[in-house]
Amino acid sequence: MNTPVDGWCAPRFAVVRDAFAANFTDRGEVGAAVHVIVGGEVVVDLVGGWTGEDSTRRWRHDTIVDVYSAGKPLLALLALQLVDERRLELDGPVADVWPEFAAGGKAGATVAHALSHRAAVPAIREPLTDGDLFDWGRMTAALAATDAWWPPGERLAYHSNTFGHLVGELVHRAGGRMPGERLRDVVAPLGADVWFGVPVAEQHRCADVVWAPPFPVPEVGPRTFDRLQGDALMNALAHLNPPGYSSVGLVNTPAWRSAQIGSTSGHASASGIARIYASLLDPGRLLSPELLTHATTTRAAGPCPILGEDFEVGLGFQPTTPRRPFGPNAHSFGHFGTGGAVGFADPDAGVAFGYVMNHVIPRWRSSRNQALIDAVYASLG
Numbered sequence: 001m002n003t004p005v006d007g008w009c010a011p012r013f014a015v016v017r018d019a020f021a022a023n024f025t026d027r028g029e030v031g032a033a034v035h036v037i038v039g040g041e042v043v044v045d046l047v048g049g050w051t052g053e054d055s056t057r058r059w060r061h062d063t064i065v066d067v068y069s070a071g072k073p074l075l076a077l078l079a080l081q082l083v084d085e086r087r088l089e090l091d092g093p094v095a096d097v098w099p100e101f102a103a104g105g106k107a108g109a110t111v112a113h114a115l116s117h118r119a120a121v122p123a124i125r126e127p128l129t130d131g132d133l134f135d136w137g138r139m140t141a142a143l144a145a146t147d148a149w150w151p152p153g154e155r156l157a158y159h160s161n162t163f164g165h166l167v168g169e170l171v172h173r174a175g176g177r178m179p180g181e182r183l184r185d186v187v188a189p190l191g192a193d194v195w196f197g198v199p200v201a202e203q204h205r206c207a208d209v210v211w212a213p214p215f216p217v218p219e220v221g222p223r224t225f226d227r228l229q230g231d232a233l234m235n236a237l238a239h240l241n242p243p244g245y246s247s248v249g250l251v252n253t254p255a256w257r258s259a260q261i262g263s264t265s266g267h268a269s270a271s272g273i274a275r276i277y278a279s280l281l282d283p284g285r286l287l288s289p290e291l292l293t294h295a296t297t298t299r300a301a302g303p304c305p306i307l308g309e310d311f312e313v314g315l316g317f318q319p320t321t322p323r324r325p326f327g328p329n330a331h332s333f334g335h336f337g338t339g340g341a342v343g344f345a346d347p348d349a350g351v352a353f354g355y356v357m358n359h360v361i362p363r364w365r366s367s368r369n370q371a372l373i374d375a376v377y378a379s380l381g
Contacts, residue, residue: 003029004058005048012379016044019375023368024049031059031207032357033270034372037278038380039350045271051207051358064193064267065207065358066251070337071266072163074194074276076115076316077286078171078182080295083111084288087174090315094119094166097173104147113152114166115315116299120148121166122157122306123237127222133242134255136178140169149234156313158306160238161245164263167316168196180260186286190279193272197260206267207358209251209339217249231305238306273343273354277334281345281352296333320344324365327351327377336364342373349380 003024009017016036023029031049035042051057082088088097090112095102101109106120113119124139125146132138143165149157159166168179175182180197187194198206220243228236244250247264259265276286283289295315304311312321317333326332326344334344334353339360345352353376355369 003049005046006058007033007044007046007048007061009044009046013043013376015378016372016375017046019371020046020048023371027368027371028212028359028361029357029368030210030359031063031065032355032359032368033059033061033063035270035274035354036376037274037352040278040282043379044376047270053208053210059207061271062193062205062269063207064195064198064202064205064269064272065341065356066209066247066257066264067266067268067273067341067343067356068247068264068337068339069160069364070273070335070341070343070356071194071196071262071264071268073317073333073335073343074183074266074273075164075167075171075179075196075262076295077276077280078175078179078186079111079115079167080287080291080315081186082171082174084291088170090115090294094170098144098169100141100144103145106148106152109148109152111170112299112315114163114170115295116156116313117159117163117304117311118153118156118300119159119166120150120152120155120157121146121162122149122159123234124162124241125237128242130242130244130250133244133250133261134259136165136168136260139165140172143169156300156302156304156311157234158304158311159263160306161261161263162238164261164265168260168262178260179262187272187276190275192268192275192279194266194268194276196262196266198257198267200254200258203254203257206252206257209247210359212359212361215248218243235306268354268356270354270356273356274352275354277343277345277354278352281347281350296331325373326353327373336369338364340364340366340369342369349377351376351380 036044329348
Protein backbone atom coordinates (compact mmCIF):
# COMPACT_ATOMS: atom_id res chain seq x y z
CA MET A 1 0.00 0.00 0.00
CA ASN A 2 1.36 3.43 -0.95
CA THR A 3 1.77 5.78 1.97
CA PRO A 4 -0.01 9.09 1.36
CA VAL A 5 1.99 12.29 1.85
CA ASP A 6 0.11 15.58 1.69
CA GLY A 7 0.87 19.22 2.29
CA TRP A 8 3.18 21.86 0.97
CA CYS A 9 6.78 23.01 1.11
CA ALA A 10 8.59 25.91 -0.51
CA PRO A 11 10.61 24.81 -3.56
CA ARG A 12 13.84 25.57 -1.74
CA PHE A 13 12.87 22.98 0.88
CA ALA A 14 12.04 20.12 -1.50
CA VAL A 15 14.69 17.94 0.15
CA VAL A 16 12.64 18.09 3.36
CA ARG A 17 9.70 16.55 1.50
CA ASP A 18 12.07 13.90 0.12
CA ALA A 19 13.35 13.09 3.63
CA PHE A 20 9.80 13.00 4.99
CA ALA A 21 8.71 10.55 2.27
CA ALA A 22 11.81 8.44 2.87
CA ASN A 23 10.88 8.14 6.53
CA PHE A 24 7.88 6.10 5.39
CA THR A 25 9.53 4.07 2.64
CA ASP A 26 12.88 3.44 4.33
CA ARG A 27 12.60 4.09 8.08
CA GLY A 28 9.32 2.51 9.20
CA GLU A 29 7.26 5.63 9.84
CA VAL A 30 3.51 4.96 10.29
CA GLY A 31 2.02 8.44 10.62
CA ALA A 32 3.68 11.81 11.10
CA ALA A 33 3.75 15.53 10.41
CA VAL A 34 6.50 18.14 10.12
CA HIS A 35 6.12 21.91 10.16
CA VAL A 36 8.91 24.45 9.72
CA ILE A 37 8.78 28.23 10.03
CA VAL A 38 11.77 30.36 8.97
CA GLY A 39 11.86 34.08 9.62
CA GLY A 40 8.17 34.01 10.51
CA GLU A 41 7.15 32.34 7.22
CA VAL A 42 5.90 28.76 6.89
CA VAL A 43 8.24 26.89 4.53
CA VAL A 44 7.24 23.28 5.27
CA ASP A 45 3.81 21.90 6.22
CA LEU A 46 3.68 18.17 5.52
CA VAL A 47 1.56 15.31 6.85
CA GLY A 48 1.61 11.68 5.90
CA GLY A 49 0.73 8.11 6.69
CA TRP A 50 -1.88 6.72 9.00
CA THR A 51 -3.30 7.37 12.45
CA GLY A 52 -3.08 3.71 13.45
CA GLU A 53 -1.57 0.34 12.60
CA ASP A 54 -4.60 -0.69 10.56
CA SER A 55 -3.83 1.97 7.89
CA THR A 56 -7.48 2.94 7.49
CA ARG A 57 -7.47 6.59 8.59
CA ARG A 58 -5.14 9.10 7.00
CA TRP A 59 -3.07 11.54 8.99
CA ARG A 60 -4.48 15.02 8.39
CA HIS A 61 -3.40 18.55 9.21
CA ASP A 62 -5.70 18.59 12.24
CA THR A 63 -4.47 15.23 13.60
CA ILE A 64 -2.95 15.46 17.07
CA VAL A 65 -0.91 12.85 18.92
CA ASP A 66 0.79 12.29 22.26
CA VAL A 67 4.16 14.05 22.16
CA TYR A 68 5.45 12.78 25.51
CA SER A 69 8.38 14.85 26.82
CA ALA A 70 8.20 17.32 23.95
CA GLY A 71 5.43 18.80 26.12
CA LYS A 72 7.73 19.49 29.08
CA PRO A 73 9.03 22.88 27.86
CA LEU A 74 5.47 23.96 27.06
CA LEU A 75 4.52 23.23 30.67
CA ALA A 76 7.67 25.02 31.82
CA LEU A 77 6.64 27.99 29.67
CA LEU A 78 3.47 28.35 31.74
CA ALA A 79 5.50 28.47 34.96
CA LEU A 80 8.05 30.87 33.46
CA GLN A 81 5.27 33.24 32.44
CA LEU A 82 4.23 33.30 36.09
CA VAL A 83 7.81 34.25 36.93
CA ASP A 84 7.55 37.15 34.48
CA GLU A 85 4.26 38.09 36.18
CA ARG A 86 6.02 37.97 39.59
CA ARG A 87 3.67 35.29 40.88
CA LEU A 88 6.57 32.83 41.10
CA GLU A 89 10.21 33.42 41.97
CA LEU A 90 12.87 31.20 40.45
CA ASP A 91 14.95 31.18 43.62
CA GLY A 92 11.93 31.04 45.91
CA PRO A 93 10.90 27.78 47.57
CA VAL A 94 8.22 25.68 45.93
CA ALA A 95 6.62 25.63 49.37
CA ASP A 96 5.96 29.39 49.15
CA VAL A 97 3.00 28.62 46.88
CA TRP A 98 2.58 24.94 47.80
CA PRO A 99 3.16 24.66 51.56
CA GLU A 100 2.60 20.89 51.73
CA PHE A 101 5.63 20.37 49.50
CA ALA A 102 7.98 21.31 52.34
CA ALA A 103 7.46 17.86 53.91
CA GLY A 104 10.10 15.18 53.76
CA GLY A 105 13.18 17.38 53.56
CA LYS A 106 11.98 19.42 50.57
CA ALA A 107 11.64 22.85 52.19
CA GLY A 108 14.74 24.01 50.33
CA ALA A 109 13.51 22.95 46.88
CA THR A 110 13.15 26.03 44.69
CA VAL A 111 11.13 26.75 41.57
CA ALA A 112 14.39 26.65 39.60
CA HIS A 113 15.14 23.22 41.08
CA ALA A 114 11.72 22.01 39.91
CA LEU A 115 12.23 23.32 36.38
CA SER A 116 15.76 21.92 36.09
CA HIS A 117 15.10 18.39 37.40
CA ARG A 118 16.86 18.97 40.74
CA ALA A 119 13.86 19.00 43.12
CA ALA A 120 14.79 15.50 44.37
CA VAL A 121 11.42 13.87 43.63
CA PRO A 122 11.83 11.93 40.37
CA ALA A 123 9.67 9.22 41.92
CA ILE A 124 6.78 9.00 44.40
CA ARG A 125 7.34 6.61 47.31
CA GLU A 126 3.72 5.89 48.30
CA PRO A 127 2.22 3.00 46.27
CA LEU A 128 -0.33 4.33 43.79
CA THR A 129 -2.79 2.87 41.31
CA ASP A 130 -3.77 3.88 37.79
CA GLY A 131 -7.01 5.11 39.31
CA ASP A 132 -4.94 7.53 41.38
CA LEU A 133 -3.15 8.68 38.23
CA PHE A 134 -6.30 10.38 36.95
CA ASP A 135 -6.98 12.14 40.26
CA TRP A 136 -4.90 15.33 40.20
CA GLY A 137 -5.32 16.07 43.90
CA ARG A 138 -4.36 12.52 44.89
CA MET A 139 -1.20 12.60 42.75
CA THR A 140 -0.01 16.02 43.87
CA ALA A 141 -0.66 15.18 47.53
CA ALA A 142 1.40 11.99 47.21
CA LEU A 143 4.20 13.90 45.50
CA ALA A 144 4.19 16.59 48.20
CA ALA A 145 4.34 13.95 50.93
CA THR A 146 7.26 12.04 49.35
CA ASP A 147 10.56 12.22 51.19
CA ALA A 148 13.29 13.81 49.08
CA TRP A 149 15.60 11.19 47.54
CA TRP A 150 18.52 13.52 48.42
CA PRO A 151 18.80 17.17 49.45
CA PRO A 152 17.16 19.30 46.74
CA GLY A 153 19.66 20.87 44.37
CA GLU A 154 22.38 18.36 45.20
CA ARG A 155 21.84 15.99 42.29
CA LEU A 156 20.41 16.03 38.78
CA ALA A 157 17.80 13.36 37.96
CA TYR A 158 15.36 13.59 35.08
CA HIS A 159 11.85 13.85 36.53
CA SER A 160 10.42 11.83 33.62
CA ASN A 161 6.85 11.69 34.87
CA THR A 162 6.68 13.64 38.12
CA PHE A 163 7.67 16.83 36.27
CA GLY A 164 4.07 16.98 35.05
CA HIS A 165 2.55 17.05 38.51
CA LEU A 166 5.38 19.07 40.10
CA VAL A 167 5.47 21.94 37.62
CA GLY A 168 1.78 21.54 36.85
CA GLU A 169 0.85 22.09 40.48
CA LEU A 170 3.18 25.10 40.66
CA VAL A 171 1.20 26.56 37.76
CA HIS A 172 -2.07 25.62 39.45
CA ARG A 173 -1.14 27.11 42.82
CA ALA A 174 0.49 30.30 41.57
CA GLY A 175 -1.80 30.93 38.62
CA GLY A 176 -5.09 29.74 40.06
CA ARG A 177 -5.96 27.50 37.10
CA MET A 178 -5.06 24.02 35.95
CA PRO A 179 -2.22 23.83 33.42
CA GLY A 180 -4.51 22.77 30.58
CA GLU A 181 -6.72 25.79 31.10
CA ARG A 182 -3.80 28.19 31.19
CA LEU A 183 -2.28 26.58 28.11
CA ARG A 184 -5.47 27.21 26.13
CA ASP A 185 -5.19 30.94 26.84
CA VAL A 186 -1.57 30.95 25.66
CA VAL A 187 -1.99 28.96 22.45
CA ALA A 188 -5.36 30.27 21.24
CA PRO A 189 -3.97 33.61 19.95
CA LEU A 190 -1.20 31.66 18.17
CA GLY A 191 -3.59 29.23 16.48
CA ALA A 192 -1.46 26.45 18.01
CA ASP A 193 -3.15 23.05 18.30
CA VAL A 194 -1.56 21.94 21.58
CA TRP A 195 -3.35 20.43 24.58
CA PHE A 196 -2.81 19.32 28.16
CA GLY A 197 -6.06 17.39 28.48
CA VAL A 198 -7.79 16.81 25.16
CA PRO A 199 -11.55 17.36 25.51
CA VAL A 200 -13.65 14.31 24.66
CA ALA A 201 -15.21 16.24 21.77
CA GLU A 202 -11.74 16.66 20.20
CA GLN A 203 -10.42 13.14 20.76
CA HIS A 204 -11.60 11.89 17.37
CA ARG A 205 -8.60 13.80 16.00
CA CYS A 206 -6.09 11.81 18.06
CA ALA A 207 -3.76 9.35 16.35
CA ASP A 208 -3.10 6.08 18.13
CA VAL A 209 0.41 5.58 19.47
CA VAL A 210 2.02 2.42 18.10
CA TRP A 211 4.81 1.01 20.25
CA ALA A 212 7.62 -0.71 18.35
CA PRO A 213 8.19 -3.31 19.51
CA PRO A 214 4.95 -3.67 21.50
CA PHE A 215 5.57 -2.74 25.11
CA PRO A 216 4.24 -5.34 27.59
CA VAL A 217 1.93 -3.98 30.25
CA PRO A 218 3.87 -4.43 33.51
CA GLU A 219 2.38 -6.46 36.33
CA VAL A 220 2.82 -4.30 39.38
CA GLY A 221 1.77 -5.68 42.75
CA PRO A 222 2.38 -4.95 46.43
CA ARG A 223 5.71 -6.85 46.39
CA THR A 224 7.06 -5.54 43.06
CA PHE A 225 9.57 -3.14 44.61
CA ASP A 226 10.48 -5.06 47.77
CA ARG A 227 13.92 -6.25 46.66
CA LEU A 228 15.01 -2.92 45.24
CA GLN A 229 16.80 -0.09 46.96
CA GLY A 230 18.67 3.10 46.21
CA ASP A 231 18.73 4.28 42.60
CA ALA A 232 17.24 1.01 41.36
CA LEU A 233 14.17 1.49 43.55
CA MET A 234 13.90 5.15 42.58
CA ASN A 235 14.10 4.32 38.87
CA ALA A 236 11.46 1.60 39.09
CA LEU A 237 9.08 3.84 41.03
CA ALA A 238 9.72 6.72 38.65
CA HIS A 239 8.37 4.70 35.74
CA LEU A 240 5.92 2.28 37.37
CA ASN A 241 4.29 4.09 40.29
CA PRO A 242 1.48 4.36 39.29
CA PRO A 243 1.91 1.40 36.91
CA GLY A 244 0.76 3.44 33.91
CA TYR A 245 2.66 6.64 34.77
CA SER A 246 4.72 6.32 31.55
CA SER A 247 1.49 5.69 29.55
CA VAL A 248 2.01 1.93 29.14
CA GLY A 249 -1.38 0.26 28.86
CA LEU A 250 -3.18 3.59 28.95
CA VAL A 251 -1.85 5.74 26.11
CA ASN A 252 -4.71 5.47 23.62
CA THR A 253 -7.55 5.61 26.14
CA PRO A 254 -9.93 8.55 26.61
CA ALA A 255 -8.80 8.90 30.23
CA TRP A 256 -5.14 9.28 29.24
CA ARG A 257 -5.92 11.76 26.49
CA SER A 258 -7.99 13.81 28.95
CA ALA A 259 -5.24 13.87 31.60
CA GLN A 260 -3.34 17.12 32.14
CA ILE A 261 0.04 15.48 32.76
CA GLY A 262 2.28 17.89 30.89
CA SER A 263 5.32 15.64 31.17
CA THR A 264 3.84 12.74 29.21
CA SER A 265 0.21 13.12 28.05
CA GLY A 266 0.35 16.39 26.13
CA HIS A 267 -1.09 16.16 22.60
CA ALA A 268 -0.17 18.38 19.67
CA SER A 269 0.13 18.81 15.95
CA ALA A 270 3.49 19.58 14.35
CA SER A 271 2.25 23.03 13.36
CA GLY A 272 1.10 23.70 16.92
CA ILE A 273 4.54 23.00 18.33
CA ALA A 274 6.31 25.00 15.61
CA ARG A 275 4.03 27.99 16.16
CA ILE A 276 4.89 28.12 19.86
CA TYR A 277 8.61 28.04 19.13
CA ALA A 278 8.20 30.68 16.40
CA SER A 279 6.47 32.88 18.98
CA LEU A 280 9.38 32.37 21.38
CA LEU A 281 11.64 33.80 18.66
CA ASP A 282 9.51 36.98 18.66
CA PRO A 283 11.15 38.94 21.53
CA GLY A 284 8.82 39.50 24.44
CA ARG A 285 5.79 37.82 22.91
CA LEU A 286 5.60 34.83 25.28
CA LEU A 287 8.49 35.50 27.67
CA SER A 288 10.76 38.40 28.51
CA PRO A 289 14.00 38.08 26.51
CA GLU A 290 16.13 37.92 29.63
CA LEU A 291 14.13 35.09 31.16
CA LEU A 292 14.03 33.16 27.88
CA THR A 293 17.83 33.33 27.62
CA HIS A 294 18.10 32.20 31.22
CA ALA A 295 15.69 29.30 30.64
CA THR A 296 17.32 28.02 27.47
CA THR A 297 20.93 27.91 28.62
CA THR A 298 22.38 25.17 30.79
CA ARG A 299 21.35 25.25 34.44
CA ALA A 300 22.34 21.70 35.35
CA ALA A 301 24.47 19.00 33.74
CA GLY A 302 25.92 15.65 34.70
CA PRO A 303 25.20 11.95 35.00
CA CYS A 304 21.51 11.15 35.42
CA PRO A 305 20.45 8.02 37.33
CA ILE A 306 17.08 7.94 35.53
CA LEU A 307 18.39 8.19 31.97
CA GLY A 308 21.60 6.28 32.63
CA GLU A 309 23.66 8.85 30.75
CA ASP A 310 24.83 12.46 30.96
CA PHE A 311 22.06 15.01 30.72
CA GLU A 312 21.96 18.78 30.29
CA VAL A 313 19.00 21.06 30.91
CA GLY A 314 17.96 24.66 31.32
CA LEU A 315 14.64 25.61 32.93
CA GLY A 316 12.35 23.07 31.30
CA PHE A 317 14.04 23.58 27.93
CA GLN A 318 17.04 21.61 26.69
CA PRO A 319 19.90 23.51 25.08
CA THR A 320 21.31 21.90 21.97
CA THR A 321 24.06 19.37 22.72
CA PRO A 322 26.17 17.02 20.57
CA ARG A 323 24.13 14.07 21.85
CA ARG A 324 20.74 15.74 21.31
CA PRO A 325 21.31 18.42 18.68
CA PHE A 326 18.72 20.88 17.43
CA GLY A 327 20.57 21.66 14.22
CA PRO A 328 24.11 23.02 13.91
CA ASN A 329 23.80 26.36 15.71
CA ALA A 330 24.91 26.97 19.27
CA HIS A 331 21.88 28.81 20.65
CA SER A 332 19.12 26.39 19.61
CA PHE A 333 16.79 25.08 22.30
CA GLY A 334 13.81 22.75 22.54
CA HIS A 335 12.95 19.24 23.68
CA PHE A 336 12.62 15.73 22.30
CA GLY A 337 9.89 13.29 23.31
CA THR A 338 9.86 9.53 23.62
CA GLY A 339 9.93 7.97 20.17
CA GLY A 340 11.18 11.05 18.37
CA ALA A 341 8.69 13.91 18.57
CA VAL A 342 10.59 17.19 18.77
CA GLY A 343 10.11 20.92 18.83
CA PHE A 344 12.86 23.52 18.81
CA ALA A 345 13.81 27.08 17.97
CA ASP A 346 17.06 28.28 16.45
CA PRO A 347 17.51 32.03 17.08
CA ASP A 348 20.61 32.18 14.86
CA ALA A 349 18.81 30.89 11.74
CA GLY A 350 15.30 32.05 12.68
CA VAL A 351 14.02 28.46 12.50
CA ALA A 352 11.05 27.04 14.41
CA PHE A 353 10.56 23.30 13.95
CA GLY A 354 7.86 20.81 14.95
CA TYR A 355 7.71 17.09 14.22
CA VAL A 356 5.21 14.59 15.63
CA MET A 357 4.66 10.90 14.92
CA ASN A 358 2.85 7.85 16.28
CA HIS A 359 5.31 5.00 15.68
CA VAL A 360 7.23 5.10 18.94
CA ILE A 361 10.77 3.75 18.88
CA PRO A 362 12.64 3.68 22.17
CA ARG A 363 14.88 6.77 22.18
CA TRP A 364 14.36 10.50 21.71
CA ARG A 365 16.73 11.17 18.84
CA SER A 366 15.94 8.99 15.82
CA SER A 367 17.01 8.55 12.22
CA ARG A 368 13.66 10.05 11.23
CA ASN A 369 13.81 13.34 13.10
CA GLN A 370 17.51 13.68 12.32
CA ALA A 371 16.87 13.25 8.58
CA LEU A 372 14.27 16.03 8.68
CA ILE A 373 16.42 18.41 10.70
CA ASP A 374 19.42 17.78 8.43
CA ALA A 375 17.27 18.44 5.37
CA VAL A 376 16.04 21.77 6.77
CA TYR A 377 19.59 23.02 7.29
CA ALA A 378 20.73 21.67 3.93
CA SER A 379 17.95 23.77 2.39
CA LEU A 380 19.13 26.86 4.25
CA GLY A 381 22.64 26.36 2.92
